Amino acid sequence: MTAGSARPPRIGEEDGQPMAAAERDRFTSPVIAAARFVAQRMILKPVVWTVTKVTVLGKTELTDLKGAFVVVANHTSHLDAPLIFGALPRRLARYLAAGAAADYFFDVRWRRGLTALFFNAFAVDRSGVGPRGVSAKSLLRRGIPLIVFPEGTRSRDGSLGTFKPGAAALAAGAEVPCVPVAIIGASIAHPRGSKWPGPGRLPVGVVFGEPMHAEPGEAPTAYITRVRAEVARLTDEHSARILAQGPTHGQADRPSGDSAGSAESGQGQR
Secondary structure (H helix, E strand, O other): OOOOOOOOOOOOEEOOEEOOHHHOOOOOOHHHHHHHHHHHHHHHHHHHHHHEEEEEEOHHHHOOOOOOOEEEEOOOOOOHHHHHHHHOOHHHHOOOEEEEEHHHHOOOHHHHHHHHHHHOOEEEOOOOOOOOOOOHHHHHHOOOOEEEOOOOOOOOOOOOOOOOOHHHHHHHHHOOOEEEEEEEOHHHHOOOOOOOOOOOOEEEEEEEOOOEOOOOOOOHHHHHHHHHHHHHHHHHHHHHHHHOOOOOOOOOOOOOHHHOOOEEOOOOOO
């Protein structure tokens, strides 16, 4: 945040003012957050951590992260959001809301309901960050952190695509940081077009980078270019180590808690 600016609002506040309980919605409700915890940590994470071999790196980069932020990650697989939610510390993931394609995840009632339950999702127009019903900007203003996949769709070959500037504009406008995240191996473990991850617990990785703020006067296109470069750097630096682990065919690790069944490390080299 800029010097002298107000602190980021906490969950349950609107522009820094306390929000009445009656005004809370599914994005800020502690009751729904508790149900989401069960869905994410007792159902979704154990499944994903069992069918893939997960490595999490860079969690020490998030030690001082507070308030709202925008996770900016590459997008190659339906595993991406579950991996991010499962890899983040609980204090950062509790109210985290994921942008999901409006024309896919919100077009059918049952899919809309499950997406909202598991990912606290808000609808995003693939032409840019333009959610239906609730705006990403308003969520950030209430202190709700977001996941945005700025490529707009899953990569067909696993390569890093063009990042649209909407996520950077959101973060800069709300004076919150972007958190670059590299998802590694998900396009191999669960490629586009597949209905389930491949056999053998294929290796995947989640690498967190240092939170990045917009520079004074920096345009969103320049800001997102810097974030994309960091995602690319994290991918290049850690892919060989993560993918070299190879598939395993023995008994899967048993997920439990925030370090469930994964090879996790807080080391986040710069």
